[in-house]
Amino acid sequence: MITPASSTQRSGVCSGIGPFRLRAIVTTVLAAVLAVVFIWPFLCILGKTFNRIDAVMSPLTPIPAEFSTRLYQLMFSEEFHFQDYILNSVLVSFSTTVLSTLASALAGYALAKLRFPGRDLLFSIIIGIMLLPTTTMLVPQFVVLKELGLVNNYWGLILPGVGGGAFGIFLMRQFMLNIPTEMLEAARMDGASEFALFSRIVMPNARAGIGVIATLSLRSNWNALLWPQLVISDPQKQLLMPAIVIHNKLMGSPFSLPVVQTAALVAAMVPLLLYAYSQRHFVSTLAGAIKG
Amino acid sequence: MTNIAVARPAKKRSPIIGFFSDQTKWTPYLFVSPFFITFAIFTLYPMLRAIVMGFQESLGYSGQWNWVGLANYIEAFKNDPRMITAFRNFIYYTLGSLITQLPCAFLLALLLTSPSLRAAGLWRTLFFIPAVLPGVTMGVIGSWFFSRTHGFANALVVAFGGERVDWGRYTYYIMPQLLTIAFWQWMGYHAVFLIAGMGGIGSEVIEAAIVDGATAWQRARYVILPLLKPIFAYISITAAAGSLMIFDIPFVLFDAGGGPREQGWFFVTHIRDMAFVQFRMGYATALGWLVFIIAVVITVLQLRLYNFRLGEQEVA
Numbered sequence: 128m129i130t131p132a133s134s135t136q137r138s139g140v141c142s143g144i145g146p147f148r149l150r151a152i153v154t155t156v157l158a159a160v161l162a163v164v165f166i167w168p169f170l171c172i173l174g175k176t177f178n179r180i181d182a183v184m185s186p187l188t189p190i191p192a193e194f195s196t197r198l199y200q201l202m203f204s205e206e207f208h209f210q211d212y213i214l215n216s217v218l219v220s221f222s223t224t225v226l227s228t229l230a231s232a233l234a235g236y237a238l239a240k241l242r243f244p245g246r247d248l249l250f251s252i253i254i255g256i257m258l259l260p261t262t263t264m265l266v267p268q269f270v271v272l273k274e275l276g277l278v279n280n281y282w283g284l285i286l287p288g289v290g291g292g293a294f295g296i297f298l299m300r301q302f303m304l305n306i307p308t309e310m311l312e313a314a315r316m317d318g319a320s321e322f323a324l325f326s327r328i329v330m331p332n333a334r335a336g337i338g339v340i341a342t343l344s345l346r347s348n349w350n351a352l353l354w355p356q357l358v359i360s361d362p363q364k365q366l367l368m369p370a371i372v373i374h375n376k377l378m379g380s381p382f383s384l385p386v387v388q389t390a391a392l393v394a395a396m397v398p399l400l401l402y403a404y405s406q407r408h409f410v411s412t413l414a415g416a417i418k419g
Numbered sequence: 420m421t422n423i424a425v426a427r428p429a430k431k432r433s434p435i436i437g438f439f440s441d442q443t444k445w446t447p448y449l450f451v452s453p454f455f456i457t458f459a460i461f462t463l464y465p466m467l468r469a470i471v472m473g474f475q476e477s478l479g480y481s482g483q484w485n486w487v488g489l490a491n492y493i494e495a496f497k498n499d500p501r502m503i504t505a506f507r508n509f510i511y512y513t514l515g516s517l518i519t520q521l522p523c524a525f526l527l528a529l530l531l532t533s534p535s536l537r538a539a540g541l542w543r544t545l546f547f548i549p550a551v552l553p554g555v556t557m558g559v560i561g562s563w564f565f566s567r568t569h570g571f572a573n574a575l576v577v578a579f580g581g582e583r584v585d586w587g588r589y590t591y592y593i594m595p596q597l598l599t600i601a602f603w604q605w606m607g608y609h610a611v612f613l614i615a616g617m618g619g620i621g622s623e624v625i626e627a628a629i630v631d632g633a634t635a636w637q638r639a640r641y642v643i644l645p646l647l648k649p650i651f652a653y654i655s656i657t658a659a660a661g662s663l664m665i666f667d668i669p670f671v672l673f674d675a676g677g678g679p680r681e682q683g684w685f686f687v688t689h690i691r692d693m694a695f696v697q698f699r700m701g702y703a704t705a706l707g708w709l710v711f712i713i714a715v716v717i718t719v720l721q722l723r724l725y726n727f728r729l730g731e732q733e734v735a
Contacts, residue, residue, distance in 0.1 A: 151535040158530055162545040165607070168571050169549070172563055186563075186574040230453035237450035241443070249451055256458065260714035262664050262687070263707040266694045267465035267472055290457030321446040350553035352667045353687065357695060368555045368667075375559065376674055391559035395552045402551040406544060 176389040180382065198389040201382055207374065209367070209390050216367040219281050219355070220348035223288040228341045231291030235299025235336075236329050240311060250300070257293040269357055283358045284366075288348065295340045302336030303329065342405045346398045367394050469704050476701035484701065491705035502706065504681045505689045506713075508594070512685075513662040515598045516605065517655055523602075524609035524654075525647075529639055531610065532617050543614065546607030558671025561600045565592075587673075593682035600668055609654050616650035617643060652725035656718060663714050666691070686710045 167189070174189035176199070182192040202209045237243075238250050268287075269278075277283030291299075306329060314324055330337070349367075356369040365373065371394060375387045438444050473491060475484040495502050530536070531543055549557070564571045565586040573583045586592045620643065628638045669683040677684030690710070694703035 147535060151537055154530065154533045154535050155537045158536055158539075158542040161527070161530075162542045165603070166545050166548065168564055168603075169560065171571060172560055175563075186569060186571045187578065230457075233450040234454050237447040241447040241450070243444070243447040246447070249455075253454075256462075258718060260660065260663065260711055260718075261462050261466075263690070263711040263714065264462065264465050264469055265687075266690065266700055266703045266707055267469035268461060269694070270472070270700065271461070271465045271468060287457060287461035290454040293454075293458075296454060315443075321442045325450075346551065350555070350667075352553075352555055352670070353691065357691075368553060371555050371559065372671055375562075375671060388559055388563060391553075391556040395556040398551045398553060399548070402547070406547075 172388060173392055176385070176392055180385060198382075198385050199393075201386050202389050202393065206380065206382075207386055207390075209370065209386075209393070211363070212365055212367040212370040213393075215281075215364060216349060219284050219366060220345055223285050223348050224341055224345040226285070226289040227291040227295065227344050228337060229291075230289060231295035231299045231340050231344075232330065232333065232337055233325065234291060234296045235301075236303045236325060236333075238296070239300045239303035240306060240308065240329075253293045253296055257297055265353070265357070272358065278358055279360045279364065280358075281364070284355055288344075291340075292344070295344060298343075299333070299336060299340055302333050306332050338405050342401045346401060349394075349397050469707065472701055472704040473708050474701075474705075476699065479698045487701065491702045492709075494702065495706055495709055501677075501681060501684055501689055502709075504677070504684050505686045508682065508685055509662060509665075511594055512597060512601070512665065513659050515594065516601045516658060516662060519598055519602050520606045520609055520658075521651065521654070524606050524613055525644070527606070527610040528613035528617060529643070532614055543607075543611060547611050548607070549604045550608035552604065554667025555671055557600055557604055558668045561596065561668060561672050564600075565596050588679060590680045590682050593678045596672070597669065597683060600672075605658070609658075612650055612654060613647060616647045620646050648725070652721070656721045656725075659717050659721065660714060663710065663717070 170189035171186055174191050175184060175186070177194055177196065178184045178191035179193040179195035180197060182195075184192040201207060234253075238246060238253070272278055272283050272287075275283075277286065310328060310332075311324060314328055319327065351366075352368045352372065355366040356372070359365050359369070362370075362373070367390075371387055371390050374383055374390070377383065472484070474486060474488055476487045476491070477484050527546065531539055531546075536542075552560075563569065565573075567573060567583060567585050567587070570586075572586065576582070576584060584592070586596055624642060624646070625638060628642045633642065664687055665685050666687040669678070669685060669688060672678070673683045677688065686706075690703050690706050693699050693706060
């Protein structure tokens with residue numbers, strides 16, 4: 128969506144301009160300098176996590192005064208055992224993501240490609256839910272979760288998400304609209320069941336969309352702070368984000384702050400890698416969602 | 420006659436049997452059911468319960484509730500200065516974010532779509548990176564950045580010959596701190612949306628402007644900017660909704676408090692504090708409803724506002 132338009136723009140502007148090379152150098156250098164300035168503080172704190180704890184290092188440079196991986200070792204040591212929190216987070220956020228993506232795909236497919244009474248009404252309801260600020264209902268949601276016995280229990284974090292979100296279903300529907308109906312009809316003629324249709328034809332054809340929804344879902348589950356903080360009370364069962372906040376507040380040892388900083392950067396790796404993996408689809412999907 | 424009489428009861432039963440014997444009829448409902456079932460249990464039912472809970476007060480975690488009528492809502496309006504603070508901070512934060520981020524995002528989007536730019540994808544990715552970082556990470560980076568002794572900001576101040584500033588101590592530094600972090604996180608994100616929107620503008624429009632002799636600045640100001648209105652509308656609606664629910668970054672930055680004179684106190688911070696620190700679940704539920712209504716009003720107002728303007732544009 129972006130590349131074709133900008134490439135036509137390119138041919139329109141640069142035709143026969145002599146100092147084009149100079150302009151290319153100026154704009155590219157400007158963009159590069161701005162980007163480096165922008166990302167610089169992030170590089171500095173990243174460098175800081177590789178600095179030896181007692182070595183003095185200027186906050187303005189990303190290069191450690193003396194290289195050391197001690198902070199990473201401390202992070203996974205007996206004292207801090209962040210590996211437990213990471214495992215807990217992986218367990219909860221990955222299982223929620225798999226189930227919610229599947230549910231979003233199923234619902235999005237039904238709303239886009241199947242004809243049934245009440246379909247348009249259900250779609251309008253989903254759009255309505257998307258616009259509702261349901262986060263404000265965290266207290267009654269917590270009370271209900273407690274009555275269901277799901278507090279301090281990973282199911283309390285997983286179950287509310289397994290049906291997929293309204294936004295995910297909306298995006299999925301936009302994706303599924305592109306699947307050719309004739310292909311589905313042909314498979315139906317050949318006697319394929321509705322389930323086979325979904326798993327054999329719909330899923331493979333919507334791979335890009337499923338990737339994007341899974342990325343968004345995993346990112347929001349992985350990054351969540353408030354809800355796991357409320358639902359999980361046992362410190363041993365805590366997820367990564369609340370655990371970082373707890374250590375940040377406790378400051379139990381002189382190493383707490385640098386270890387917390389290290390853990391916060393390690394915690395950012397999952398969304399960063401996800402984004403690196405799916406970035407191409409990411410932008411076009413989100414842009415498509417605004418128009419759709 | 421008898422034939423018809425026999426056939427009738429069979430026909431009466433057939434809709435239900437027919438429904439379940441024909442897979443194409445019931446599978447759509449099965450496919451949408453996971454969402455509606457979880458929504459009903461974990462969102463709709465709590466919302467219905469919340470209508471009652473807003474008129475009640477809990478006795479700690481005991482599970483006992485007393486009816487208090489409108490007392491919660493009256494207290495929120497008359498006797499809760501921190502709720503007023505949260506509302507004021509929300510307004511400052513939202514307007515501050517949009518005013519600082521949108522113009523820069525627009526200029527950045529122009530730069531990154533410049534036809535002479537090389538490796539555009541790389542720069543776009545770098546500007547987008549902060550947007551995918553977790554709020555907790557942003558909070559930790561933010562507290563390091565504004566740390567009095569070890570921070571980036573003060574190192575910069577000292578490098579330019581200034582005195583160290585105690586950013587966390589003075590009221591008037593708090594909102595700028597939050598806005599700086601928000602700028603860092605969302606400016607590039609908005610720019611990427613604007614770039615996507617610019618891709619949607621037909622190249623013939625731009626070419627027509629070039630033929631008419633419009634300068635690059637005139638093209639940006641009078642052609643591209645007006646055509647990006649739907650994208651700006653989308654950004655402003657989602658940014659306002661996001662600011663309404665801001666929690667992670669101030670929570671990390673101010674150690675679960677509100678910073679000096681509550682400058683970093685927001686709605687979700689307040690609701691959480693009321694419900695899970697002061698154990699006033701009923702009052703917190705009532706606050707939830709107030710924020711819910713504020714959110715709906717702001718979204719509807721914006722939808723109206725931008726639709727209206729779009730209509731106006733088309734007429735003119």
